[in-house]
Amino acid sequence: MASEGSEKSVVAVRPDPLHGADPLLAPGQTLGSVTEKISSIVIGKGNTTPGWIFGAFISFCLLMLLNTVITLLAIKGVGIWGINIPVAWGFAITNFVWWIGIGHAGTLISAFLLLLHQKWRTSINRFAEAMTIFAVMCAGMFPLLHMGRPWLFYYLLPYPNPMWLWPQFRSPLVWDVFAVSTYFTVSLLFWFVGLIPDMATLRDRATSRIKKLVYGIGSMGWRGSASHWARYEFASILLAGLATPLVVSVHTVVSFDFTIAIVPGWHSTIFPPYFVAGAIYSGFAMVLTLAIPLRKYYHLEKMVTERHLDIMAKVMLATGIIVAYSYVMEMFMAFYSANQYERAQFVERMTGQYAFVFWTLITFNLVLPQFLWWRKVRRHELALFLISLVINIGMWLERFVIIVVSLHHEYEPSKWFMFFPTRWDWATFAGTIGMFFLLFYLFIRFLPMISIVEMRTLVHETSETGPHTSLYPVPPEA
Amino acid sequence: MNSKAMYGLLAEFDSPEEVLAAAHRAREAGYQRIDAFSPIPVEGLAEAIGFEWTSVPIFTFLGGLFGGCAGFFMCWYANVISFPLDIGGKPFNSWPAWIPITFELTILGGAIATVVAMLALNGLPNPYHPVFNVERFAHSTTDKFFLCIKSHDKNFDLQRTKAFLEGLKPHGVFEVEE
Numbered sequence: 153m154a155s156e157g158s159e160k161s162v163v164a165v166r167p168d169p170l171h172g173a174d175p176l177l178a179p180g181q182t183l184g185s186v187t188e189k190i191s192s193i194v195i196g197k198g199n200t201t202p203g204w205i206f207g208a209f210i211s212f213c214l215l216m217l218l219n220t221v222i223t224l225l226a227i228k229g230v231g232i233w234g235i236n237i238p239v240a241w242g243f244a245i246t247n248f249v250w251w252i253g254i255g256h257a258g259t260l261i262s263a264f265l266l267l268l269h270q271k272w273r274t275s276i277n278r279f280a281e282a283m284t285i286f287a288v289m290c291a292g293m294f295p296l297l298h299m300g301r302p303w304l305f306y307y308l309l310p311y312p313n314p315m316w317l318w319p320q321f322r323s324p325l326v327w328d329v330f331a332v333s334t335y336f337t338v339s340l341l342f343w344f345v346g347l348i349p350d351m352a353t354l355r356d357r358a359t360s361r362i363k364k365l366v367y368g369i370g371s372m373g374w375r376g377s378a379s380h381w382a383r384y385e386f387a388s389i390l391l392a393g394l395a396t397p398l399v400v401s402v403h404t405v406v407s408f409d410f411t412i413a414i415v416p417g418w419h420s421t422i423f424p425p426y427f428v429a430g431a432i433y434s435g436f437a438m439v440l441t442l443a444i445p446l447r448k449y450y451h452l453e454k455m456v457t458e459r460h461l462d463i464m465a466k467v468m469l470a471t472g473i474i475v476a477y478s479y480v481m482e483m484f485m486a487f488y489s490a491n492q493y494e495r496a497q498f499v500e501r502m503t504g505q506y507a508f509v510f511w512t513l514i515t516f517n518l519v520l521p522q523f524l525w526w527r528k529v530r531r532h533e534l535a536l537f538l539i540s541l542v543i544n545i546g547m548w549l550e551r552f553v554i555i556v557v558s559l560h561h562e563y564e565p566s567k568w569f570m571f572f573p574t575r576w577d578w579a580t581f582a583g584t585i586g587m588f589f590l591l592f593y594l595f596i597r598f599l600p601m602i603s604i605v606e607m608r609t610l611v612h613e614t615s616e617t618g619p620h621t622s623l624y625p626v627p628p629e630a
Numbered sequence: 631m632n633s634k635a636m637y638g639l640l641a642e643f644d645s646p647e648e649v650l651a652a653a654h655r656a657r658e659a660g661y662q663r664i665d666a667f668s669p670i671p672v673e674g675l676a677e678a679i680g681f682e683w684t685s686v687p688i689f690t691f692l693g694g695l696f697g698g699c700a701g702f703f704m705c706w707y708a709n710v711i712s713f714p715l716d717i718g719g720k721p722f723n724s725w726p727a728w729i730p731i732t733f734e735l736t737i738l739g740g741a742i743a744t745v746v747a748m749l750a751l752n753g754l755p756n757p758y759h760p761v762f763n764v765e766r767f768a769h770s771t772t773d774k775f776f777l778c779i780k781s782h783d784k785n786f787d788l789q790r791t792k793a794f795l796e797g798l799k800p801h802g803v804f805e806v807e808e
Contacts, residue, residue: 183773318708327730372755382676387748
């Protein structure tokens with residue numbers, strides 16, 4: 153066990169993640185108390201608070217704005233947005249890449265960290281996974297709306313048709329269809345499997361008949377038999393093993409949308425790892441943006457502790473450095489390649505008409521997150537919340553720079569064109585934010601936002617009787 | 631009570647260690663048809679009630695294999711057999727371009743097969759089970775642990791089994807109606 157004095161010697165002693173001065177779980181919790189705490193948020197009385205209603209109402213209004221935009225889009229076409237040739241991708245694809253990137257942190261927390269036996273994921277994985285699913289739903293809207301005729305979306309799928317045609321399987325845009333739909337399906341399955349025993353808990357604790365019935369259907373008759381648990385745990389590990397390479401592949405395929413084109417500023421081999429790191433960076437920023445108000449509002453500080461915020465901030469810092477390296481390397485390669493179009497592209501980015509976007513992005517993504525080197529900042533709720541918002545905006549600007557700025561300044565001056573977003577561009581983006589938050593509000597009201605089973609397991613492992621359960625085998629102390 | 635068929639006897643415990651010890655004692659006493667219920671996964675409990683291995687990973691493998699083969703075959707069939715397009719003499723079977731779809735469908739097939747196999751092997755969804763007839767069983771999803779000896783066990787005898795379970799110092803022993 154790490155004693156008080158030895159905590160400074162980082163190399164020699166690994167701090168015990170469960171006990172000690174800075175635990176992952178505040179002391180004094182029992183199986184019953186964590187179950188009560190988490191399930192009462194869902195099935196207790198008086199939980200439809202004015203704050204919840206207000207937030208959900210604002211989100212609902214934004215969702216209605218999205219409906220308005222979609223209706224207008226169906227009537228008038230994509231001309232309501234500021235896009236044209238050559239900047240044909242504009243906000244729609246910027247938003248698509250931004251939303252799908254946000255999703256990645258959820259899968260990383262739920263799958264990758266499960267395989268690595270990281271116990272700190274326990275109290276944040278459920279809502280991070282929910283965030284993934286809702287973000288992918290928002291992301292999926294954009295390519296469909298960007299087609300201009302979203303009711304013909306099924307042209308993207310291989311289906312027997314009287315035209316005897318197939319999708320172009322050599323195109324990254326078709327790979328995207330497969331990557332994103334697989335990602336959504338697998339995330340949903342993984343999330344649902346995690347919810348089964350929790351819904352059984354809600355079924356058994358609910359007092360009203362309707363709730364018992366609904367959660368009973370959701371739990372599929374789960375009764376916690378030992379042989380069921382054995383298969384369940386095996387299946388969870390297998391799903392985590394499948395989801396981990398999947399999450400890396402999804403943003404890789406998204407980056408192929410750019411790298412396979414020959415637009416200067418896009419045609420670069422660094423894009424896949426750079427995009428994956430950026431996705432995790434923005435995803436953790438969004439997890440923090442959601443987690444900090446949630447733990448405050450629902451008094452979950454005992455489960456989502458300062459240590460969790462600290463660790464997530466460190467992940468952001470690390471992926472932020474990878475992203476910074478990618479920016480620098482991208483620019484270096486533009487000059488080192490001696491390709492005049494590449495060079496012109498990067499000079500345009502830094503000094504051209506969109507230079508203010510580029511420098512804002514550098515400030516938001518590279519400069520301001522450096523405050524996370526200070527432990528005080530990593531553990532300060534407000535500071536961390538503001539930095540996470542700044543990174544969210546910065547990552548959105550990054551995609552804007554990659555897409556719009558690259559397209560507005562292609563090979564010939566005759567193809568130079570400014571893109572200006574219209575009010576409908578902003579309305580579409582705001583509408584998906586509303587959709588995301590409305591789904592999230594409904595989720596925290598009707599489903600347990602922290603995995604009850606995993607919290608019980610963590611409680612049992614930290615209790616005096618010692619670890620005896622197998623969801624996360626404990627590696628031997630160093 | 632006697633008018634209804636008996637599913638078995640259910641004993642309630644406070645901790646995973648107690649139910650694990652009780653399951654071992656029941657096996658030593660010669661009971662074969664036992665089951666244990668817990669709010670958290672308990673290491674060794676499945677083995678203690680006679681569960682040996684699960685075929686879930688086999689289904690994962692088969693699902694992934696099917697997904698991957700189907701994905702590759704689809705791309706190959708579309709571009710080589712069904713609708714070949716000669717573009718500057720480039721090969722029809724440009725297999726590196728099929729890899730992303732092959733990979734995604736491998737994962738999709740594996741994941742769907744895993745979840746379906748896990749549920750099917752567990753016999754879920756299952757809206758009714760006799761253990762739900764015991765009122766105390768609702769606590770099995772919060773913080774209580776249960777051991778069940780089923781009535782079709784060849785050593786099952788209502789009085790003797792009840793005495794045996796009570797000897798394990800449980801919180802209570804309940805008769806489970808079918």
